[in-house]
Amino acid sequence: MRETLNRDTAINLAILALLVATAVAAHLLGEGFAVTLATKAAIFGLAGVGLNLALGYGGLISFGHAAFFGIGGYVTAILASHAAAGTPVATLPFTVMGSNEMLGIWPMAMLAAGLAALAIGALSLRTSGVYFIMVTLAFAQMLYYFAISWPRYGGEDGLSFYVRNSFPGLNTFAPIQYFAICATLLAVALAFTAVVTQSRFGLALQAARQNSQRTVAVGIRPYAIRLTAFVLSGMIVGLAGSLYADLNRFVSPAMLSWHMSGEIMVFVILGGVGRLCGPVAGAAIFILLEHVLGGISDYWQALLGLLLLGIVLFAPGGLIGIVTKRGRHA
């Protein structure tokens, strides 16, 4: 037991180190775009880490996490575009000014995503299993269609804000510096997840996933536990959405689409459900494959599909499962 724990920790650290090393090496070699790819991997990894808290540890298969990703993104873009235009975001009930400070934007993005997760989770968690998957999807689709047709912030065209938001002491425009920000937040989220999942709360969350009848019988309300996890998860994904908006300096309803939800889910499953760094590995591999295969043929997505198939069939437990040589429920 102790031994596998150490092994897991080593793998987790190795994955993170590999990601950082890739970015640094690319930077030194002058491959700016590779740094951007690594940043994208870190951001998607962060979104996956967020989803993993609900999905992997809590068993809450949400097909609607794009909602939080998109909300984080839109909050960022709206604040930034208002800051650029010098107009207030809202005047009622109190005046909210735009901002182009990441340190100011992140809490707002997380707050908005967290509130949305609270509302969506409170309703969705009345259901379970596949029904839960579908209700979360339904809520995300509502937001998606709303964003497409609401002209105020660009509708389907999306919203650009041209200049990346700023962070004190850093030049966020330099790819490597922005990578550093994202990677640091990823590390923080990982540490947070590691601590939370090993706490009493984490014990209860994982128990509620596997056997909610038993969890109730020992005096724990699974609903409260799950809702808390769902909100935490939504907040992390919201943060990822904010970072993604800044990476592209652009948001669009595509961030809210079910494809996005599906993709985040794929990162988690690909890397290994319920493994701390699984989503990071999953996102990194997915992006790498996308990038490498994209150059091979017009029909590269078919190749990607075949590779993913190979991984599911021959590597139960995801990529991390291959390394640790044991399945998910070993």
Added chain:
Amino acid sequence: MTRLLELRDVTASYGPVQALFGITLDLDQGEVVALMGRNGMGKTTTIRCISRLMPHSGGSLRLAGRDVAGLSAPKVARLGVGLVPEGRRCFAPLTVAENLTVAARPGPWDMARVCALFPRLQERMGQVARTLSGGEQQMLAIGRALMTNPRLLVLDEATEGLAPVVRQEIWAGVRRLKSEGLSILLVDKSLSEIASVADRAVIVERGATVWQGGIADLTADLTDRYLGV
């Protein structure tokens, strides 16, 4: 008399954890054999190997002279092994009637005979198995196995959770089945009942057969040593 079931030094593992270290067991046509041992000693695992619910890793396992190593679980069942598994495992969303017919094969056992054996099931015919009481589910599991008209009935703690009267009925039923020539392999904790029906007993300890013999030879010394009584 042909040998219906023959296990020689069977070993098996759950992943990396070995559970069976050498089970040896014989069961002749028409015989009732009791498999005994403390909790966690490998009784259920032995039965899972016989039903091909898991592969054995060593030794030999023959059913009616056939090596079962290459067979699938449905094949073995169709060769005549009727399993009443530990924990009942009724099909929860199916009704009692559906549970009984789902795997039925032609033979002397049909709906009417099963209902005669367990009138309670008759009463609950249209109810889904999920909502049956524990004992009702147990009856259903036995009925379901009988409906496949097996040559060898395998009962893994089939009287667990049954009211004393019903338990007596089931033992009476087992005796009746035996008298009709059905072969039975059973796991149970009631020594007196086993003594009344079994021909022979096999005792397992830590995944290996430690004693095998006629039921009359099962001394208090043995039961004390291996079963803790």
Added chain:
Amino acid sequence: MLLAEQALNGLQYGMMLFLMAAGLTLVFGVMGLINLAHGSLYMTGAFACAAVAAATGSFWLGLVASLAAAAAAGALVEIAVIRRLYARDHLDQVLATFALILVFSEGTRWLFGSFPLYLKLPGSLSGAVVLPGGLHYPLFRLVIIGFGAAVALGLWWLITRTRLGIRIRAGEADREMIGALGVDIARLYTIVFALGAALAGLAGALVGTIQSVQVGMGEPVLILAFVVVVIGGIGSIKGAFIGALLVGMTDTLGKALLPGLLSRVLDASSANTVGASLASVLIYVLMAVVLILRPQGLFGARA
């Protein structure tokens, strides 16, 4: 009059949805398998129909081809991929069938090119008929209503009245146990999956005929089909049927009535856009409300 026609449209759309969802109901509702590639099988049917109809000039041969091609694709997928995943987590099925979507989509594009295909109604089914009450209604839409009803009845009979149906449901409840009782569940599942695929393919061919046959046509269908199955309650054919009609009605009447209702409080142009926006989320609102009030769907037994 218009309202009557719209109600008929709602019914017709519901039937169309049921057709699209029928294969999914079988595979997902009854076998318990999350098959995201359902839409791909739908697309396979449509492409097979279009290709064969173009080559032979017969829509009916195309229809047969759609059934055959989708069933074959389904059987192949089951044997090569799905079969290895029953014992695994639902999530592995999600990843695997997501991968299958990519393979199917790009494979189809590779075979048939990037442009939409032509598929048209045979003369015997095209044109409009006059219904009692003087309503002109396209014949083909009536045919779809007929197909939908027939498939619903057939499925219901298969699942609840045949031993095959009982065995499938038993297999979903406890796969290992049904095997231990002597039922070769692996073969059974291949058959059922192929049947589900064939239904998806048939729907693709029928519906594709009056829509467009192109890569990606299956994706919206997938989500809609899931919505229908879930509203009705997983595992219930009756539920899927009623869910489909409900979604069809809600969608059609919502689109028809909302802008009008809103124009009483908003100016015409914004009533139109806002109304259309609301109409597009209406089925999701419906689903969310149904599930929040009845977490197991309208006719679902399991929560």
Added chain:
Amino acid sequence: EPVKVGMITTLSGGGAGLGVDTRDGFLLALKNAGDAGKQVELVIEDDQQKPDVAVQIADKMIQSEQVDVLTGIVWSNLAMAVVPAAVAQDKFYLSTNAAPSQLAGAGCNPKYFSVSYQNDNLHEAAGAHATDAGIGKVFIMAPNYPAGQDSLAGFKRYYKGEVVSEIYTQVGQTDYAGEIAQIRASDADAVFFFLPGGMGIAFMKQYAESGVGKPVIGPAFSFSQDILPAVGDAALGVRNTAQWSKDLDNEANKAFVETFQAEYGRLPSLYAAQAYDTANLLLSAVAKADVGDADAFRAALAEADFPSVRGKFRFGPNQHPIQDYYVREVVREGEVLTNKIIGPAMADHGDAYAEQCKM
């Protein structure tokens, strides 16, 4: 030293047909130009029709591959995601198709040229045509997103009759029974619709089945060569508006249509024609100026000194085309369906946003 051009277009998924035509048209122009074509080094990437992917490809092309010119985007929402940032980083962007109003008006930029049209143009031409044809009452319909809203606004801008009903459909909708019922019930004389891609195919087929029979007008998108075969006979006789048609009578067009058919074995679509023109415009500028000298290069582009397949072609003050628009009719030529010009819709037409452009 050749000019490096980055093409971002849709090469996978459901929308790939448009991207493939864009790419093929562009490549054909380079090929037809012979040695001059070698002056352009082209890198092509698939945007998967996702805006965020398009942004990242643009970043990559600008940062790592140091392209001088970007082009190729099919969809407006992707263009809105890429173009402003690209021109802000001093790259030229030549649009082969998408030309949203924001980039024509206040958001115009010296480095941004639309070689196709302004998004509203085809709809405006349809409006003008409906007026000319004496259609008194019309039923208009488009999907509920910005391009759809612009389309109906564009139509109404030049339509002088009465709009009896204005309907927004769902994005991606494939069943139009409800809308067709409303059309039937309305007292409109004709229907104008903008439904790109599969939406248009589905609508046209269902409309033909319904027996409603009111004449239909639309922009060229639902009747372009890429999807016309899929719509089939249902499209026969439909009037649609475009700035180009395969039967436009000029040398450049004849050569284009001929070589395109020879090279790819199919008829070119509007998107192919626009990309072909874009490539030729680029080549004309490359011949005159060094891309490193931005002002000179821009001036060379603005001259639009190239043989356009549209015949007449010049840029307006916001660097969007001022050109003629035609009414086409869908006809059958032997086995294939295609378009034939039946008359002018608007002449020397610019766009409604040029005034807001301060450049």
Added chain:
Amino acid sequence: MPEPKLNEPILEIRGLRKAFGALLATDDVSLDLRPGEIHALIGPNGAGKSTLIKQIVGEIRPDAGSIRFEGQVIDGLGAAARARLGLARSFQVSSVIPDFTVLQNVMLAVAGASGTVFRFHLPALADRKLTEPALFHIEQAGLAGRHLVPAARLSHGERRKLEIAMALALRPRAFLLDEPMAGMGLEGGRQLTAILSELRNEAPILLVEHDMDAVFALADRISVLVYGRVIATGSVAEIRANPEVRRSYLGEDA
């Protein structure tokens, strides 16, 4: 909350009724559980014993009737709240957390009963406030040395023991045990009889059981439930002598 007086019932059930469709699973049941006693509840299969327990712990809602626990009416409380008040139940069919080790399962019970699951920072496995009591109860239930085995890998009987360990770890004010002897094996059953016999001093036990050896050895009082109704309550001797009970439940050899 008023301190319950000595010998006043800890658990009082009055007029409980529950119907499933046409079936009256619980038919006007009234029952007490007094301090220090083992009150056995026996009856034929399907009589409604488990249904009664489920109503007491709040898993299903009765159609009518009321339940009072330590002087407080608990009808409005959810199942988790009742568990935290000190109503511990064990399941007829083992219900454990499969991927958790035996230790984690029991720790969960310790944490749950103390109402401290909303702690996010301390690693639970290193928390001696959880591990020490958990290990104690694991040993008590006869699973010593198996604490690092995942519950999914336990044999049936071992899982039954884990079920007991978790009930013990809740340190409740009353135990509701649904067939704890089932699957235990001879030795395990004997050990459990000894444990329960001691346990009654800690908290009273409502014991549903078909193992008559255990019931007769342990029970202070026995109630017999048939078709949802309590047909008799009395001492071991009284019940054994009751002809109706002998016929409908015990059979010839009691």
